Amino acid sequence: MTRTRFAPSPTGFMHIGNLRTALYEYLIAKSQNGKFILRIEDTDQNRLVLEAEKIIFDTLKITGLKYDEGPDIGGNFGPYVQSERKEIYKKYALELIKNNHAYYCFCDKEEFNAEDRFSEKNKCNCKNLSADEIKKNLEAGKNFVIRQNIPDGETSFFDQVYGEITVKNSELDDQVLIKSDGLPTYNFANVIDDHLMEITHVVRGCEYLSSTPKYNLLYKAFGWQIPEYIHLPLILDEHGEKLSKRKGAASFEDLMKMGFLPEAIINYIALLGWSPDNNQEIFSLAELEKKFNVRGLSKSPAIFDLAKLKWMNGEYIKKMDKDKFYNLALDYFKKNIKKSDLDYKFMAEAAQTRVEFIEDAWKLFDFVDELRDYDLDLFLNKKMKVTHEISYDVLNCVLDKLKDIELKNWYGENLKNVLMDLAKEKNLKTGQIFWPLLIALSGKKNTPCGATEIAEMLGKDESLKRINFAIEKLK
RNA sequence: GGCUCGUUGGUCAAGUGGUUAAGACACGGCCCUUUCACGGCUGUAACAGGGGUUCAAAUCCCCUACGAGUCACCA
Numbered sequence: 001m002t003r004t005r006f007a008p009s010p011t012g013f014m015h016i017g018n019l020r021t022a023l024y025e026y027l028i029a030k031s032q033n034g035k036f037i038l039r040i041e042d043t044d045q046n047r048l049v050l051e052a053e054k055i056i057f058d059t060l061k062i063t064g065l066k067y068d069e070g071p072d073i074g075g076n077f078g079p080y081v082q083s084e085r086k087e088i089y090k091k092y093a094l095e096l097i098k099n100n101h102a103y104y105c106f107c108d109k110e111e112f113n114a115e116d117r118f119s120e121k122n123k124c125n126c127k128n129l130s131a132d133e134i135k136k137n138l139e140a141g142k143n144f145v146i147r148q149n150i151p152d153g154e155t156s157f158f159d160q161v162y163g164e165i166t167v168k169n170s171e172l173d174d175q176v177l178i179k180s181d182g183l184p185t186y187n188f189a190n191v192i193d194d195h196l197m198e199i200t201h202v203v204r205g206c207e208y209l210s211s212t213p214k215y216n217l218l219y220k221a222f223g224w225q226i227p228e229y230i231h232l233p234l235i236l237d238e239h240g241e242k243l244s245k246r247k248g249a250a251s252f253e254d255l256m257k258m259g260f261l262p263e264a265i266i267n268y269i270a271l272l273g274w275s276p277d278n279n280q281e282i283f284s285l286a287e288l289e290k291k292f293n294v295r296g297l298s299k300s301p302a303i304f305d306l307a308k309l310k311w312m313n314g315e316y317i318k319k320m321d322k323d324k325f326y327n328l329a330l331d332y333f334k335k336n337i338k339k340s341d342l343d344y345k346f347m348a349e350a351a352q353t354r355v356e357f358i359e360d361a362w363k364l365f366d367f368v369d370e371l372r373d374y375d376l377d378l379f380l381n382k383k384m385k386v387t388h389e390i391s392y393d394v395l396n397c398v399l400d401k402l403k404d405i406e407l408k409n410w411y412g413e414n415l416k417n418v419l420m421d422l423a424k425e426k427n428l429k430t431g432q433i434f435w436p437l438l439i440a441l442s443g444k445k446n447t448p449c450g451a452t453e454i455a456e457m458l459g460k461d462e463s464l465k466r467i468n469f470a471i472e473k474l475k
Numbered sequence: 476g477g478c479u480c481g482u483u484g485g486u487c488a489a490g491u492g493g494u495u496a497a498g499a500c501a502c503g504g505c506c507c508u509u510u511c512a513c514g515g516c517u518g519u520a521a522c523a524g525g526g527g528u529u530c531a532a533a534u535c536c537c538c539u540a541c542g543a544g545u546c547a548c549c550a
Contacts, residue, residue, distance in 0.1 A: 009550050044549055105548095145548055162480065171478050171546080179548040186550045210479055210545040233481080234543070242543095268487095271499090275488055279498045298488080301543070305486045308500040318513080354512045364511085384509090416509080423509095434509030446511045454510090 002034025004201050006060075006067070007190065009041045010052035013251035014059040016243055016304065017205060017235045020269040024232060025203045026065045027270075027292035037197060038070030040081045041190070043183045059252050062262050064285050077197040082189050089184035092192050092222070093146045093177050101221035102177055103127050105147045106137050127174070146178040148188075148214065155213035159229045161297045162206070167213045175214055187211060191218045199227055206231040230294060233273050234301040243304060255309075259357035264313040272302040282315055314356040325352050329361040336362040338369045342457060350448040364448035367441075368457060371466055374443035376473060384431035391436035392474040397422060398437055399467045402460075410460045415452040440470035 004025040008018055029036040038060065042048055057072060069075025079085055096102035105126040127149065129137075137144065150173070156166040177188035184192070194202055209231050219226045237243045243250040255265050267283050274296045276283075283291070317325065326348040333344055342365075351361035379391040401418055423433050438451040441463060447454065455463045 007550090011550080041550065047549070165479070167478070173546070176548050181548075183548090185548070190550090205544095206480075207544055208550090231480095236543090238486085240542075271487065273487095277489095279489080281487095281499055300481050302488090303486060305500070308487065311500055350512090353514095381510095419509085430509050432509095438510050442510085444510090448511070450509055450511090452509080 002029055002032040002201060003037060003197070003199050004029040004034065004203055005037040005039050005194065005197065005199050006065075007039045007041050007193075007204075008056055009044065009047065009186075010049060010056060011044075011047045012049045012052055012055075013253055014055055015251055016255070016269060019059065019063070019252050019265075020235065020272060021203060021205060021232060022060065022065055023063075023266060023270060023288075024230075024274070024292075024297075025201075026067075027288055028201055028203060028230070028294065030289040031292045034200070035068040036065070037075070037077070037199070038067040038080060039193060039197070040071055041186060042081060042083045043179075043186060043189055045083070045181070045183070055253070062256075063252075063266050064262075082193065083183065085189075085193070086183060088196070089178065089189055089192055090182070093184070093188065096148070096177070096218075096221055097146065099221065101149050101218075102146050103149055103174075104129070104134050104137070104144045105174075105176075106142050106144050124174075143180045145176045145180050147174040148177050148218065150174055150214070150217060155216055157212055157216050157226070157229060159209070159212075159231050160294050161231055161233075161299055162209065165209070165212075167210075169213075169217075172214050172217075175211075187214065188218070191215050194227060195219070195222070195224050201228045201230055203230040203232065206233055230297070232297070233299055235269075235272055236301050236303050238303060238305070240303060259359050260309060260313050261316050264309065264316045267316075268309045268312050272304065273298050282312070282319075310356045317355060317358065318353055320352070322349065322352070325358065328358050332359055332362040333365070337365055341459075342368070346453075347448070354448055365457075367443055367447075367454075371441075371443045371469070374439070378439045378443075378445055379436055379474070381431070381435050384429060384435050386432055386435050388474055390428075390432055391439075392471065394426075394428070394433055394436050395440055395467055395471050395474070397426065398433065399464065399471065402455075402467070403464060405460070407460055410456065412450075412452045412456040415455050416450075419452065436470070437467070440467050 006022040006025050008014075008022075026036045028034070038056070040053060040056070053071075060067060067073070069077060069080065071078075071080040074080075093102060097104065103126060105124055106129075107124050107126060124147075126147070150169050152169055154166055154168045155172075156164060158164050175187050176185050178184055190202075193199075212229060212231075216226055235243055237250075252265065256262070263284070266285060266288075270283060270288055270292075271281065274292070275298070276291050276296060277293075280287075280291075326345060329348045329351060330344055333342070333347060347365060348361065351364055354364060355361050376388065379386060379388055398419065401422055402415070405415070405418065419433050419437070420430060422428075423430050434451045438447060438454065439445070441451060441454045441458060443466075458466070
């Protein structure tokens with residue numbers, strides 16, 4: 001059975017790249033009826049961030065990436081937190097030492113750090129220590145790490161995205177397996193855990209591509225079966241650099257704060273580095289589970305494009321249940337617009353197809369409370385052949401007609417009829433009536449609905465006031 | 476610097492030896508429309524460069540350029 005795992009370290013926010021890795025891991029498992037496991041890699045005690053685990057749980061919950069096993073829900077392969085597995089790693093490390101695939105190293109940490117990174121390999125003689133010397137050091141309580149003993153030769157592996165990759169073993173370090181604090185490094189722990197947890201497909205960012213040969217050597221040393229490897233290309237920011245916190249939207253939390261819907265985020269990042277067999281763009285998670293295949297994964301890095309995510313967010317807003325959108329938009333209407341006798345239902349409906357963020361819905365109606373001064377040239381409209389003169393004349397006629405309408409008849413449909421009649425009477429195009437009126441009432445070119453609907457929204461007094469103001473302005 | 480990987484329009488991308496080199500976002504135009512939007516139609520715009528192999532190359536090979544990853548007691 002296919003088993004994949006998401007193995008984040010709890011060091012802070014949920015990076016978009018990590019979330020996408022989790023998504024693909026989830027999809028690979030689910031598309032094959034397999035299991036998706038969450039494992040917390042907290043072996044670096046210095047980088048732990050409080051709350052970070054909660055962010056991981058919450059994000060997976062919000063996005064719907066439901067895991068089958070994990071620290072908070074258990075499973076048959078636990079514990080699912082690496083710091084609780086310390087003894088397990090130790091045991092396997094000792095086994096490697098016994099078989100000469102690893103060795104004790106008593107060197108001081110500082111010695112190595114001081115060395116030039118690009119110069120010759122760290123030369124540590126600990127590999128050649130005699131059994132006696134090792135015993136003496138251990139008994140003396142000397143600090144040690146356990147290092148992997150990389151053999152000569154070369155190592156190849158097959159990656160489902162990048163294909164066959166071969167590296168000379170001389171390029172590989174005798175990496176540390178167990179740190180001096182007794183905890184394993186990622187490099188060791190991931191191999192042990194992936195094996196013990198029976199992970200079949202190791203999915204991770206391609207920054208691990210170059211250390212994969214070392215992991216393979218470990219699998220080989222234990223005589224374990226090597227899992228399928230699926231390395232993922234990077235996600236970059238708009239400058240072609242690594243996504244970073246400083247430049248804005250690097251994390252899921254950031255995007256949520258900006259008003260993006262979780263479904264839209266998931267849909268968008270699914271397409272960053274993967275493409276389906278057809279041209280479909282909008283996918284629910286359930287659809288992705290059905291259609292995802294490793295074949296569609298790309299090798300080259302992708303740039304995170306906020307503009308396209310915005311478009312997608314708009315698509316999800318349009319698809320959203322009307323009542324749901326209404327309820328969400330209502331808060332913003334009430335909070336930001338003072339006028340209260342408004343048809344919020346109507347407003348929500350008008351906004352739903354025009355907005356990329358729910359919190360922007362009210363902005364379409366920002367002219368309701370107050371008419372901001374506007375440029376006279378807004379009246380000009382080539383297509384409808386509207387000029388300043390026509391606007392002036394039309395608004396005078398409109399004012400004439402409207403001022404006699406009784407309050408009980410002041411509603412959109414009726415106003416529209418009255419003005420249509422006016423157009424006929426004056427032999428004008430309908431646009432030549434409605435355009436100047438729209439500008440006069442709203443002071444803007446882009447409005448969420450038509451002129452008569454706005455007139456209804458504003459009420460008779462306010463509408464006439466604004467028409468008068470426009471006439472004065474045009475004089 | 477060594478090693479490894481990558482490079483199709485501004486962006487995401489399809490493409491696996493013969494295509495008018497898809498589609499989406501963004502941008503422009505047109506239609507619909509009392510505005511805007513939605514929707515529909517449409518336009519601009521790409522195989523990093525150079526060598527091979529082949530009747531034929533975006534596709535296979537080599538070189539160059541550029542970019543990235545890695546070379547931690549971080550993951």
